[in-house]
Amino acid sequence: MPTRLYFGSGAVDRLAKARLPEGRGLIITGGSSTTRFGYVDKVAAALAQGGHETIVYDKVQPNPTIEGVRACAAICREQRIAFVVGLGGGSSIDTAKAAAVMATNDGDWWDYIHGGTGGGQRIRNDALPIVAIPTTAGTGTEADPFTVITNGEEKIGGGGEKCFPALSIVDPDFMLTVPPRPTAYQGFDALFHACEGYIARTASPMSDMFALRAVELIGQSLADAVQNGDDKDARANVALGNTLAGFVETLSSCTGEHAIEHAMSARHPALPHGAGLIMIARAYWQHFAPVIPNRLTALARALRRTDAAAPEDFLAALDQLMQACGVDTLRMSEYGFTPDEFGWIADNAAQTMGGLFRLDPAPLSREDVIAILQASFR
Incomplete structure (x- = not known):
């Protein structure tokens, strides 16, 4: 499991000194609770300490959709995003993983899905660096290379080695709410x-x-x-x-x-x-x-x-x-x-x-x- 993982109360502060590529980060989240409880601001502030500007996408659905992946991948390409941050439950982190792959690979996420109507292609290029910050304790996606994305009536796991987060921050304080x-x-x-x-x-x-x-x-x-x-x-x-x-x-x-x-x-x-x-x-x-x-x-x-x-x-x-x-x-x-x-x-x-x-x-x-x-x- 190649992800560098920090665990414990206050671990989010480690972001200020994290080794991330220079440039702007995209924080991908579901929006309501992560914004209301100040988690988005805390993550953005820690990254700002490390010299990173961030923008926020806050429209991830509880069962993350292919449309959300496409929207985030488009932002990554248009805004020349250097790394992505999945902040929230598994839905946000899985969307971030898939978007990070699609920012550097051709086609559509479903081209790389094995099963259902997926194209079964191999992911060729490395993804943008992925930072996983779970605010729930359920999916374990911070420590695995998988995603689960819904496309119509197909809800399929996908991913592979290129979907491991580069860095995961597991701060139980973010789960108290x-x-x-x-x-x-x-x-x-x-x-x-x-x-x-x-x-x-x-x-x-x-x-x-x-x-x-x-x-x-x-x-x-x-x-x-x-x-x-x-x-x-x-x-x-x-x-x-x-x-x-x-x-x-x-x-x-x-x-x-x-x-x-x-x-x-x-x-x-x-x-x-x-x-x-x-x-x-x-x-x-x-x-x-x-x-x-x-x-x-x-x-x-x-x-x-x-x-x-x-x-x-x-x-x-x-x-x-x-x-x-x-x-x-x-x-x-x-x-x-x-x-x-x-x-x-x-x-x-x-x-x-x-x-x-x-x-x-x-x-x-x-x-x-x-x-x-x-x-x-x-």
């Missing part, structure tokens, strides 16, 4: 990055080490961060767990759980990604309980079930954490889902991110995906 529900959704996203990476066919001793520690940190502190957002220790633990889960994504991979959810939130964009993962989690993990009992038992122990002896203990630990975070009663129907969409979701998941299904510990058929959605529906 995240409301309880988003804190929970983001924390479960990070949790499942680690858990999926632990059961993926690409898992290794190195990724296992980071995965189990990430699960421990999130299991220990997520409920506290949800219940008391001002708890700095809890915020720091979840932030660190999220970044370590990003290492897991770099070293291993997500699995079919993420492919299914990407199709769900592509169909219903108002669905927060983490909420979708929570909705399908029990049925997804139950499906693999007979296949990888030892791995799920180890995850249960990491989730503070020290006496865990069976994979069902992991399912119970998940249930307990969901209840403690107040997200155990989420309903797919509240976001407009109906059972007659499940075939479309299964097909979309296979067409857009089908590669993740090949990394599941056992085959997951179209019928299996539909059954998981049916078991999760309420």
Whole structure:
């Protein structure tokens, strides 16, 4: 993981002495909260100390779109931007990554997407230097080379080595203002990055080490961060767990759980990604309980079930954490889902991110995906 990463309270001040190319920076953000709480101003001030002028793009959507990538890439070219800063949640940072690539490469971002209607081309030129500053603890994108961008009804992960941030600043103080529900959704996203990476066919001793520690940190502190957002220790633990889960994504991979959810939130964009993962989690993990009992038992122990002896203990630990975070009663129907969409979701998941299904510990058929959605529906 080649990114230079600074972690801790006040870490944003390191920007003043960061080794960045001379010239103007583009701060890419969602706008409302990062501006309201002064984070944009803090980042701009730190960069100004280092001699860098900045301009701001503040129109990133919660599910970042190809249109946003195109707009930011155009600004980079027209304004001769020297580096980009993704400030906010994964949406802002993923947009910054994709825009940094498109500022130096021909064509459209979708030309470089593998899956769906993507062109499957290889990214040839190095991107503009990318600075990642997360204000949420959920995606781990500050520590991996991936992006997730939506194009119509296709929500597909892409990227590669040229999408690693040059510099990441993980300052838990920037996360103190995240409301309880988003804190929970983001924390479960990070949790499942680690858990999926632990059961993926690409898992290794190195990724296992980071995965189990990430699960421990999130299991220990997520409920506290949800219940008391001002708890700095809890915020720091979840932030660190999220970044370590990003290492897991770099070293291993997500699995079919993420492919299914990407199709769900592509169909219903108002669905927060983490909420979708929570909705399908029990049925997804139950499906693999007979296949990888030892791995799920180890995850249960990491989730503070020290006496865990069976994979069902992991399912119970998940249930307990969901209840403690107040997200155990989420309903797919509240976001407009109906059972007659499940075939479309299964097909979309296979067409857009089908590669993740090949990394599941056992085959997951179209019928299996539909059954998981049916078991999760309420």
